[in-house]
Amino acid sequence: MVSLAHRPFVKMNGLGNEILVLDLRADPVAVAPEAARALARREALPFDQAMVLYPPRRPDTAAFVRILNSDGSYSSACGNGTRCIAVLEAAATGSSHVRFESEAGLLDCRVHADGTVTVDMGAPRFSWRDIPLARDVGDTAAVLVEGFEQLGPASLVSMGNPHAVFFVPAADAVDVEGLGAALERHPLFPERANISFASLTGPDAVLLHVWERGAGRTRACGTAGCATAVAAARTGRTGRTVSVRLPGGLLGIAWLPGEDSHVLMTGPVEREFSGLLTPAMLGEAA
Numbered sequence: 001m002v003s004l005a006h007r008p009f010v011k012m013n014g015l016g017n018e019i020l021v022l023d024l025r026a027d028p029v030a031v032a033p034e035a036a037r038a039l040a041r042r043e044a045l046p047f048d049q050a051m052v053l054y055p056p057r058r059p060d061t062a063a064f065v066r067i068l069n070s071d072g073s074y075s076s077a078c079g080n081g082t083r084c085i086a087v088l089e090a091a092a093t094g095s096s097h098v099r100f101e102s103e104a105g106l107l108d109c110r111v112h113a114d115g116t117v118t119v120d121m122g123a124p125r126f127s128w129r130d131i132p133l134a135r136d137v138g139d140t141a142a143v144l145v146e147g148f149e150q151l152g153p154a155s156l157v158s159m160g161n162p163h164a165v166f167f168v169p170a171a172d173a174v175d176v177e178g179l180g181a182a183l184e185r186h187p188l189f190p191e192r193a194n195i196s197f198a199s200l201t202g203p204d205a206v207l208l209h210v211w212e213r214g215a216g217r218t219r220a221c222g223t224a225g226c227a228t229a230v231a232a233a234r235t236g237r238t239g240r241t242v243s244v245r246l247p248g249g250l251l252g253i254a255w256l257p258g259e260d261s262h263v264l265m266t267g268p269v270e271r272e273f274s275g276l277l278t279p280a281m282l283g284e285a286a
């Protein structure tokens with residue numbers, strides 16, 4: 001495996017969701033799960049997701065993006081990380097309209113004058129095979145999860161990655177770590193799942209705490225914000241334009257009219273610092 005030492009990185013965050021950007025377009029190499037885990041250590045460059053940019057596979061995109069969680073696993077979607085790479089690409093090209101491709105499809109991004117970014121996150125998918133679930137559970141809008149019936153039904157949805165959303169009376173009072181870790185690996189979810197706990201705080205306003213697959217508790221998760229807004233609208237709790245408050249701040253989500261319609265996510269990003277990866281960060285002998 002080729003070392004990533006001396007490659008440039010940019011450390012950013014999207015609403016406190018810790019994002020490491022590795023642009024490998026000039027000299028692409030695979031990022032091993034061990035390298036991702038080494039980089040995510042507290043003494044290296046702690047991140048929730050690494051967004052790794054590869055040369056585009058389609059002419060109308062800036063890059064093909066691979067997304068790694070801090071535990072070294074892959075995800076096909078990351079909303080907060082997509083806003084981060086959109087801002088970098090917009091700054092580099094001078095264009096406010098940027099497109100990427102990921103395993104989940106095209107990501108069309110608009111960087112606004114105030115620095116916020118809107119990403120077209122694609123259409124939600126609701127069928128048990130697409131999420132995926134271990135079996136046909138009937139209507140995925142409301143599913144009692146075995147062993148967790150006390151939480152009430154979960155609303156299950158794929159935003160390119162699997163999500164389970166529980167609507168609870170007080171999301172602030174939920175044991176996110178305990179329940180999240182157990183539910184992430186519940187047998188209903190063969191590819192694990194991101195677990196959301198949401199409460200309604202006003203008309204079309206939701207408070208959200210997220211336990212992420214492969215990363216644990218995070219200050220914000222963009223795809224979970226989308227999944228929660230879609231679940232809330234689908235179950236009649238809100239309209240289709242929802243403001244989602246996470247510990248890291250606010251996301252605006254709009255699910256365009258129609259079941260097959262795309263979800264637009266808007267929120268801020270922060271660029272923190274940049275540098276070159278060192279052997280020590282990668283856990284390699286210098």
Ligand SMILES: N[C@H](CCC[C@H](N)C(=O)O)C(=O)O
Pocket residue numbers: 017048049069074075076077078079080081161162194212213214215218220221222223224
């Ligand atoms: N933080 C990300 C989600 C990462 C997804 C990942 N945890 C998975 O599905 O494995 C977001 O802003 O959407």
